[in-house]
Amino acid sequence: MAAASGTRRPIVGMLVGRRLIKTKSMITLMRASHRVNTRLYFFGAEGVDFKRKTMTGIRYNSRQRRWEKKTVRLPDVLYVRGGSSASVRRVARRMDRMGIPKINALVRFSKSELFEKLQRDERIRPYLPFTIALRDLQDARQYVRKLGKVYIKAIYGRKGTKVMRVVKRSSGYHYSYAVIDRLVRKKVRHFKDLKQHMKHFFGGRKLLVQEAVDVVRIGRRQAVDFRAELQRDGEGALQISGICMRVGRKGSPITTHNAAYKMKDHLQELFPHYTKKEIRDLKQRIEGFVILVHQAVEKCYGGFGELGIDFGVDKRGQIWLFECNAQSAKVSIRKAYGSHTRKKIYLNPLQYAKFLAKK
Structure with a gap:
């Protein structure tokens, strides 16, 4: 660990990705930190110096009502809340090897x-509904035809952003997905056309198919x-x-x-x-x-x-x-x-x- 386990006010490092965007929830967390007597710092992956065993982060000064930037030793506990980019995962793995405990064992699930x-x-x-990883987009055809209604999901997707519902009808394939606040609903006659739409929607992401529960x-x-x-x-x-x-x-x-x-x-x-x-x-x-x-x-x-x-x-x-x-x-x-x-x-x-x- 970064410090002795008997530290009176442990440092909690919240890894929030590349950009330190200040939000209301961060202020709420700072207030909670004061209540439980911990020192909470928000930091990005680029703010960590493993050679010096320090991190540069920000914390909210409630008395002066402003954010302050400070360099402190590495945290006693890591709390990941900044997505799961490669840089976030790299920092989490390095701290794990150093023996710094984490709130959660994983940054993200496959x-x-x-x-x-x-x-x-x-x-x-x-x-568990039927769920299986797809080797490629063509692989989805057999499961759609067999199950009738499925969800195609990005294996590492978050917040429902990369989810498509596909229904096999006698007239072809009906599919739908949400983009921000807009619902998209379309139909195609042949699977090859659906495959093109899936390729455009998901890009090169790894995918799974899950049986749609009624x-x-x-x-x-x-x-x-x-x-x-x-x-x-x-x-x-x-x-x-x-x-x-x-x-x-x-x-x-x-x-x-x-x-x-x-x-x-x-x-x-x-x-x-x-x-x-x-x-x-x-x-x-x-x-x-x-x-x-x-x-x-x-x-x-x-x-x-x-x-x-x-x-x-x-x-x-x-x-x-x-x-x-x-x-x-x-x-x-x-x-x-x-x-x-x-x-x-x-x-x-x-x-x-x-x-x-x-x-």
Whole structure:
């Protein structure tokens, strides 16, 4: 580690990528840092000097209400929140070799590798829709024709930006995707034409295909899925910080960053034919499921102080895992929950960092 484990006020280094863009959430994190008595610095990959064992970062001076730049020793704990570029991964690997603990074991997940690993866990296997990496774009044809409805995803995509829904019809192939706030829906007669559109949309990214689950909907066209936020606290104990219901726009293949609500307040609306007991049972099954997923992910990769879990529930009440997120943007939970939870989701990782620094 960069300093003795008994450090009174450990330095938490938040790696935020190349550009130190100052945001409101960074100020919220600084306030949380003051509350838990840690020293939080935001730094980019270019700000690290491994020879001198220092990093140059910024922190917010609340008294003077301004950002200050400072060079300090390498952190006691690393917290990666700046994407997963090659430079971010390089810094994280180097600090890992130095023995500096991280909030999360991984900077990012390979979605296909994650599912391959989880398939070996018989406790998780019933929750996994068919998911497989594509060797090339042509490979997608057999799965679309076999399954009928699929999602094509970038293996390292974030925030739903590289997701395409494809449906095989007798008339050809219907496909849809979202670009920022715009929904694109088109159809082609032949797979060779779909392949060209996929090549344009995904570029040279590595891809996977995932069976499309017939999730519950609001009305006929608004798909609903869920995001669970799990975090460890200042004692290392795992807790469910929140589970949100996310409602997609009409016809949209994704629900990311759209309307979000507390799951527990709206399950009855999604399953109006369920009794109150059945709703309680479903809620308990969902909570047990997300804990199980967290345990399985840690078994595969190591410790995770926070983890976002995306999942769906079909019309029969079956739960399905869609993907896990090593760097959750926490957008849905901030929309769905009140100020107490919004403060807690920033406090928890810093309290956990303090816990790691003492180990």
